[in-house]
Amino acid sequence: MNVHLILFLAFGVVCVAGAINLLAQTHPINSALSLIAVMAALAGEYLLLGAEFVAAVQVIVYAGAIMVLFVFTIMLLNAGVEERTQGSRVAILFGVPGMLLGSILMAWVVLRHSGTESVAVGALPGDPKTIGQLLFHEFLLPFEITSVLILIAIMGAVVLAGKPAVNKPASSPQLSPEKRVN
Amino acid sequence: MVPLSYYLVLSGFLFACGVVAFLIKRNIITIFMSIELMLNGVNLSFVAFAAHWHALAGQVFVFFVMVVAAAEAAVGLAIIIAVYRTRETLNIDQVNLLKL
Numbered sequence: 001m002n003v004h005l006i007l008f009l010a011f012g013v014v015c016v017a018g019a020i021n022l023l024a025q026t027h028p029i030n031s032a033l034s035l036i037a038v039m040a041a042l043a044g045e046y047l048l049l050g051a052e053f054v055a056a057v058q059v060i061v062y063a064g065a066i067m068v069l070f071v072f073t074i075m076l077l078n079a080g081v082e083e084r085t086q087g088s089r090v091a092i093l094f095g096v097p098g099m100l101l102g103s104i105l106m107a108w109v110v111l112r113h114s115g116t117e118s119v120a121v122g123a124l125p126g127d128p129k130t131i132g133q134l135l136f137h138e139f140l141l142p143f144e145i146t147s148v149l150i151l152i153a154i155m156g157a158v159v160l161a162g163k164p165a166v167n168k169p170a171s172s173p174q175l176s177p178e179k180r181v182n
Numbered sequence: 183m184v185p186l187s188y189y190l191v192l193s194g195f196l197f198a199c200g201v202v203a204f205l206i207k208r209n210i211i212t213i214f215m216s217i218e219l220m221l222n223g224v225n226l227s228f229v230a231f232a233a234h235w236h237a238l239a240g241q242v243f244v245f246f247v248m249v250v251a252a253a254e255a256a257v258g259l260a261i262i263i264a265v266y267r268t269r270e271t272l273n274i275d276q277v278n279l280l281k282l
Contacts, residue, residue: 008184012192019199019219028211031203035215038196042222045189049233051241058225061248066218066255073259074211077266082209083273091206099202107191126232126241139242146249153253160260 007048014041028079032070039063051126189230196223210262210272214255221251 018038022031039062046055135143200220207213225244232240265277 002183005184008188012188015192016195019196022212022215022219023199023203023206028209028215031207031212031215035219038219039222042226045192045226046229048184049189049229051229051232051244054225054229054241054244057245057248061252062218062222066252069255069259070211070215070218073262077211077263077272079209079211079272082207082212095202095205099198103195103198106194110187110190110194126238130238131241131245134238134242135245138239142246146246149253150249153256157256157260160257161263 004048008045011041011044011048014038015045026081028074028082029071032067032074035070036063036067039067049126053126053128053131186230186234190227193223193226193230196220196226199223208274210265210274210277211259213274214258214262218251218255221247 015038018034018041021034022038025031025034039058043055043058043063046052046058197220200216200218200223203216203219204213207216225247228240228244228247232238262272266272269277271277
């Protein structure tokens with residue numbers, strides 16, 4: 001039992017507990033908070049693998065930006081406790097044993113048939129300089145394409161979530177500013 | 183020293199949890215979060231394989247997965263808001279038409 005294994009197990013237990021908690025909770029805000037815990041613990045696993053920059057981006061982008069978006073939407077829509085229906089009960093009845101069986105089988109195959117070579121701490125230098133050079137030389141075209149994707153996503157989000165075209169005429173009392181002042 | 187297979191088992195477990203949550207949850211937002219959980223599980227195996235094969239490209243792919251996840255979250259949550267405006271529900275059983 002070295003320090004590396006102990007750290008891996010500590011972060012892994014947080015990951016597993018968070019993922020199971022996401023399943024068990026009925027309120028979306030609790031699920032969102034447990035997902036944040038999973039992402040923070042995954043950042044620790046990335047640090048153990050030597051991917052420092054990925055770990056930082058994981059915390060900033062995933063646990064920060066994306067989850068803030070989720071929590072904001074939950075607050076905005078005032079989401080309450082979800083009700084269980086017939087379909088989800090059947091899914092629990094058949095899905096959970098199926099998942100357990102599948103996971104055990106997959107874990108057995110992976111543990112049995114993969115080599116026993118270990119991954120050392122910081123096996124690969126994942127510092128920002130190396131990543132940036134790779135990103136702007138070899139992966140320049142995909143990088144530029146993702147910027148177009150982000151632009152399209154921004155426009156799509158604005159169009160979808162923006163104010164819907166109201167059927168009321170433009171001179172309705174709520175919309176005219178001079179009446180709002182009075 | 184941690185074997186590669188431990189990382190793979192952890193990432194497979196996270197992915198399986200995401201699949202189960204996707205199937206049994208009835209709230210659209212929670213279903214959406216389970217997709218993020220699946221993407222995180224895949225990211226972990228990307229980074230583990232990158233360290234194992236000494237190929238830094240695996241870590242670059244993680245960034246692309248994150249970009250796609252961010253775009254998907256933005257558009258998906260906008261769709262959820264649009265659905266909630268017209269249906270006034272977040273229950274997936276009551277959202278059974280493709281049109282708003």
